[in-house]
Amino acid sequence: DSGVTQTPKHLITATGQRVTLRCSPRSGDLSVYWYQQSLDQGLQFLIQYYNGEERAKGNILERFSAQQFPDLHSELNLSSLELGDSALYFCASSVGGVPDTQYFGPGTRLTVL
Amino acid sequence: DAKTTQPNSMESNEEEPVHLPCNHSTISGTDYIHWYRQLPSQGPEYVIHGLTSNVNNRMASLAIAEDRKSSTLILHRATLRDAAVYYCILRGNNQAGTALIFGKGTTLSVSS
Numbered sequence: 001d002s003g004v005t006q007t008p009k010h011l012i013t014a015t016g017q018r019v020t021l022r023c024s025p026r027s028g029d030l031s032v033y034w035y036q037q038s039l040d041q042g043l044q045f046l047i048q049y050y051n052g053e054e055r056a057k058g059n060i061l062e063r064f065s066a067q068q069f070p071d072l073h074s075e076l077n078l079s080s081l082e083l084g085d086s087a088l089y090f091c092a093s094s095v096g097g098v099p100d101t102q103y104f105g106p107g108t109r110l111t112v113l
Numbered sequence: 114d115a116k117t118t119q120p121n122s123m124e125s126n127e128e129e130p131v132h133l134p135c136n137h138s139t140i141s142g143t144d145y146i147h148w149y150r151q152l153p154s155q156g157p158e159y160v161i162h163g164l165t166s167n168v169n170n171r172m173a174s175l176a177i178a179e180d181r182k183s184s185t186l187i188l189h190r191a192t193l194r195d196a197a198v199y200y201c202i203l204r205g206n207n208q209a210g211t212a213l214i215f216g217k218g219t220t221l222s223v224s225s
Contacts, residue, residue, distance in 0.1 A: 002156065002158065004156075031210060033212055033213075035212075035213075042215060042216075042217060043151075043157070043213075043215035044215075045212035045213070045214070048211075048212055050210070055210070056211060056212060058212060090156045090157070092156070092157075092213075094210070096210050097210075098145070099145055099147065099162045099204070100204070100210055100211075101159045101162075102157075102159070102213055103158075103159070104156030104157045104158065105156055106155060106156055107155075107156050
């Protein structure tokens with residue numbers, strides 16, 4: 001158990017819909033990262049938050065957005081969903097510093113029909 | 114970013130040692146070598162990291178070549194539970210607090 005929790009575990013929805021994925025980082029970790037894993041693209045970084053502020057963006061689509069709340073949990077919002085958005089979405093957290101080990105949650109499997 | 118090269122797949126038998134290679138010929142002096150693994154249907158998990166010297170922890174050992182252009186993750190006695198994708202990732206000490214860049218990794222199969 002990494003200490004990072006993600007809900008829901010599975011999500012099935014239709015094209016055009018909007019969903020919200022939730023992540024609670026390990027206690028004390030200020031950084032939250034979101035990654036997407038699809039069969040053809042592998043693990044790809046989407047976005048990072050640090051103590052409530054956006055820190056870095058990766059290959060995140062404009063239809064996707066995220067935020068980190070004062071209690072440090074984070075939500076990833078995916079809208080106007082397309083079939084190609086079907087993937088595993090992982091959240092990771094870290095405390096920072098070197099080596100900055102990241103701890104990953106169990107993921108949310110999103111299926112868009 | 115410095116790149117790593119890993120074999121696509123490797124096979125092992127249970128209770129035998131496994132040596133997973135990683136080449137990183139363009140590594141810089143401040144790059145740490147990190148290994149993560151991803152078990153089926155789970156998120157990636159940290160395995161080990163090192164800079165210059167060999168490292169041991171309860172999960173594995175990391176052997177780093179003297180010129181640091183390659184490294185080897187060693188699982189001393191593979192178990193079925195070690196079947197996973199293993200990722201070798203370089204991170205500069207100025208990259209603390211940044212995202213991990215995953216390659217394709219090595220898929221390790223373990224047979225009983």
